[in-house]
Amino acid sequence: MEKSFDWGQLKRMGAYLKPYRRQLLPIILVTMILGTLSKLAIPYLISLAIDIAIFNKDGNLLVIYASTMLGLYILQWLVNNYRIRYINVIGQKVLYDLRYALFSHIQNLSFRFFDKRPAGSVLVRITNDVNSLQDLFTNGVVNLMIDCVQLLGIVIILLSLNFKLGLAIIVTVPLMFIVSGSLRKRIRWAWQDVRMKQSRINSHLAESIQGIRVTQAFTQEKENIKYFDDMNSVNKKSWDKASALNQSFGPIIELTAAIGTCILFWYGAHLIESQELKIGMLVAFANYIGNFWEPINRLGQMYNQMLVAMASSERIFEFLDEKPTVGEKEKPETLPLIEGNVRFDNIVFEYEKGRPALKGISLEAKAGESIALVGHTGSGKSTIINLLCRFYDPVEGRVLIDGHDIRDVTLQSLRSQVGIVLQDTFIFSGSVRDNIRFGRLDATDEEIEAAAKAVHAHDFISQLPFGYDTQVEERGNMLSMGQRQLLSFARALLANPRVLILDEATASIDTETELKIQEALKTLLIGRTSFMIAHRLSTIRNADKIVVLDHGNIMEEGTHEELMKQGGIYFGLVEAQYKFLSEAG
Ligand SMILES: Nc1ncnc2c1ncn2[C@@H]1O[C@H](COP(=O)(O)OP(=O)(O)OP(=O)(O)O)[C@@H](O)[C@H]1O
Structure with a gap:
C-alpha cells in the first residue's frame, strides 16, 4: 500500500499551476476575502438583529439588518459562481498541459521502456491517472485554502465573541479526529484498492480489444468474458466496501456536531442565566457551528482525495522521470x-x-x-x-x-x-494520402502520387472509393496485407533514405501482388544500401x-x-x- 502525504510531490504538482498564477491569484483573493467575510458576517448580523433590533422593537433597524444580510447572501452567490467558473477553466488547462507533457515525453522514450510495459498500462496513465487529478486541480487546491481561512476565521470569532463557550465547542474537534482516525486510514486503503483493480480492468480491456482477432480466431470469447467478469466483480466488491466505509464517515461528523450543539445549548443556557451571554449571540454561535463543521467535513474528504491524486501523480511522475535509454550525447x-x-x-x-x-x-x-x-x-x-x-x-x-x-x-x-519498412506495416487512421505523407510531411500531392506509382500502389489506391482521400481506419484493417505493404513502400520511397531496412512480410500473398511487390522492391532499392530480413x-x-x-x-x-x-x-x-x-x- 502506498505511503501517506508527500509534500515534495504536492509541490511538484503545484508547479503545474505556476503558469496560471496571475489568473489564479485574483480568484483566490476575491473568494477568500469577500466569500469569507460575507459568510462570517451573517451570523453576527443575526445576533445583532435579535439582541438590538428585536429586543428594542426597532423595525427600521431590523429592515437594515435584514437587507444587509440579503446583500451578503447575493454577494456570496456571485463570488461562488465566479470561483467555480474560472477555477474549472484553469483546472482544465493544467490537465491539458499535463497530458501534453506526458504524451510528448512518452513519444521519445526508448524501446526498452515499451518492452517492459503493456500498451494498456501506458494508456491508463495518460487517461485515468490524469483524470483523477481533475478534482484536485479544478476545486481541490483553492477550496483547501478557502476552507482553512474560513475555519480560522470562525475559530477566532467564536473565541472573541465568548471565549469560554467558544473553547467548550472547539474541544470537540480533536474528539472527532480521534474517533475518525482509524476509519480514515481504512477508507484510504479501500480507495487505493479500488483504483488498483480499476487499473487492472483497464489494462485488460486495452489488451482484449487489441487482441480481439486472436480471441475470436481461437474461440476464446467465453473464457475471456469469464476472466473479465471475475475482475469486474472483484472491482465491484472493492468499490462497495470503499463506498460503505466512506459513508460511515458522515455520521461520525454528525455525531460530533450533535455533541457540539448539545454543549452549546447546555453551556449557553448556563451563560445566559448568569448574564454572560445574550440570546442573539447564542443563535449566532449555533450558526457559526453549522458553518464550522462544513469545511471540516470537506477537509476530511479532501484529504482522501489528495491521497488518491497523490497516488496518480506518483505514477505520472514515474513516467515523466523515465529517461530514454537511448539518449543523445552532450x-x-x-x-x-x-x-x-x-x-x-x-x-x-x-x-x-x-x-x-x-x-x-x-x-x-x-x-x-x-x-x-x-x-x-x-x-x-x-x-x-x-x-x-x-x-x-x-x-x-x-x-x-x-x-x-x-x-x-x-x-x-x-x-x-535510415528508412524502415516493417513486416507489420502500421497504418494510422486518416486518409491514404496522409499515410504515405508520413514518410515526408512536406511532400506535395504530386510527389505522393509519383511515389505510389513507382511502387505500383497507384492502381489499387485509384480503385478505392475516394482514391487517395479514402479514410483508412487505425491499423489499416480495410486494406489487404499486400496493399499495406505497397503503401509502406510508397511511404519509404517518399522519405528517400540512403539506408533502407526491410522486414519482409511472412504472410503468403497472391502471385500477382507478390510480383508487384517484387517490382516495387526493385524500384525502392535502387541506389540505397539495404538490409532485408528476407523470407x-x-x-x-x-x-x-x-x-x-x-x-x-x-x-x-x-x-x-x-x-x-x-x-x-x-x-x-x-x-x-x-x-x-x-x-x-
Ligand atoms: N524486446 C525483447 N526483450 C527481450 N528479449 C528479446 C526482445 N526481442 C527479442 N528478444 C530475444 O532476442 C533474441 C533475438 O531475437 P530477434 O527478434 O532478433 O530474432 P529474429 O531472428 O528477428 O527472429 P524472427 O525471425 O522470429 O523475427 C531472441 O532470443 C528473442 O527471444
Whole structure:
C-alpha cells in the first residue's frame, strides 16, 4: 500500500499551476476575502438583529439588518459562481498541459521502456491517472485554502465573541479526529484498492480489444468474458466496501456536531442565566457551528482525495522521470548527408542481462549494396535492424555509418536517413494520402502520387472509393496485407533514405501482388544500401550479400551462388523451403 502525504510531490504538482498564477491569484483573493467575510458576517448580523433590533422593537433597524444580510447572501452567490467558473477553466488547462507533457515525453522514450510495459498500462496513465487529478486541480487546491481561512476565521470569532463557550465547542474537534482516525486510514486503503483493480480492468480491456482477432480466431470469447467478469466483480466488491466505509464517515461528523450543539445549548443556557451571554449571540454561535463543521467535513474528504491524486501523480511522475535509454550525447553532431556505408563492429547486445541476442557480430555493407539477413526464428535478425536504427544501444562494439559512430550523431539526423519498412506495416487512421505523407510531411500531392506509382500502389489506391482521400481506419484493417505493404513502400520511397531496412512480410500473398511487390522492391532499392530480413527465396537470390545468423552469431556470409556451393546452413534452408513449397503446391 502506498505511503501517506508527500509534500515534495504536492509541490511538484503545484508547479503545474505556476503558469496560471496571475489568473489564479485574483480568484483566490476575491473568494477568500469577500466569500469569507460575507459568510462570517451573517451570523453576527443575526445576533445583532435579535439582541438590538428585536429586543428594542426597532423595525427600521431590523429592515437594515435584514437587507444587509440579503446583500451578503447575493454577494456570496456571485463570488461562488465566479470561483467555480474560472477555477474549472484553469483546472482544465493544467490537465491539458499535463497530458501534453506526458504524451510528448512518452513519444521519445526508448524501446526498452515499451518492452517492459503493456500498451494498456501506458494508456491508463495518460487517461485515468490524469483524470483523477481533475478534482484536485479544478476545486481541490483553492477550496483547501478557502476552507482553512474560513475555519480560522470562525475559530477566532467564536473565541472573541465568548471565549469560554467558544473553547467548550472547539474541544470537540480533536474528539472527532480521534474517533475518525482509524476509519480514515481504512477508507484510504479501500480507495487505493479500488483504483488498483480499476487499473487492472483497464489494462485488460486495452489488451482484449487489441487482441480481439486472436480471441475470436481461437474461440476464446467465453473464457475471456469469464476472466473479465471475475475482475469486474472483484472491482465491484472493492468499490462497495470503499463506498460503505466512506459513508460511515458522515455520521461520525454528525455525531460530533450533535455533541457540539448539545454543549452549546447546555453551556449557553448556563451563560445566559448568569448574564454572560445574550440570546442573539447564542443563535449566532449555533450558526457559526453549522458553518464550522462544513469545511471540516470537506477537509476530511479532501484529504482522501489528495491521497488518491497523490497516488496518480506518483505514477505520472514515474513516467515523466523515465529517461530514454537511448539518449543523445552532450553535443551530438548532425550526421551529414550519407553515402550509405554501414559497418557493425564487433557488436554484443542483450535485451536482458545475461541473455545475449548478438554475440560479437561484425558486418559490412558498402554504399548501395543489398544485404539479406536469414536465419531461424530468434537468431538475431531483427536485433541487428534495431541496433542500426538505434532503437537500442549495443553493450559492446559500434555501429558506424560512413565512419560515424551512430551514438555520436543526433537521432533526428540518423533516423531521417535510415528508412524502415516493417513486416507489420502500421497504418494510422486518416486518409491514404496522409499515410504515405508520413514518410515526408512536406511532400506535395504530386510527389505522393509519383511515389505510389513507382511502387505500383497507384492502381489499387485509384480503385478505392475516394482514391487517395479514402479514410483508412487505425491499423489499416480495410486494406489487404499486400496493399499495406505497397503503401509502406510508397511511404519509404517518399522519405528517400540512403539506408533502407526491410522486414519482409511472412504472410503468403497472391502471385500477382507478390510480383508487384517484387517490382516495387526493385524500384525502392535502387541506389540505397539495404538490409532485408528476407523470407522469400526470390528476394534472397538477388541480394549482394546473404548473411546467415544463428543464436546471435554470423555463421555464413556470401552470395546465393557462393553459399549454395558451400552446402552449409543456407543450403539447408533453401532445400527445406523448396521441399515445403513443392509439397504445399
Ligand atoms: N524486446 C525483447 N526483450 C527481450 N528479449 C528479446 C526482445 N526481442 C527479442 N528478444 C530475444 O532476442 C533474441 C533475438 O531475437 P530477434 O527478434 O532478433 O530474432 P529474429 O531472428 O528477428 O527472429 P524472427 O525471425 O522470429 O523475427 C531472441 O532470443 C528473442 O527471444
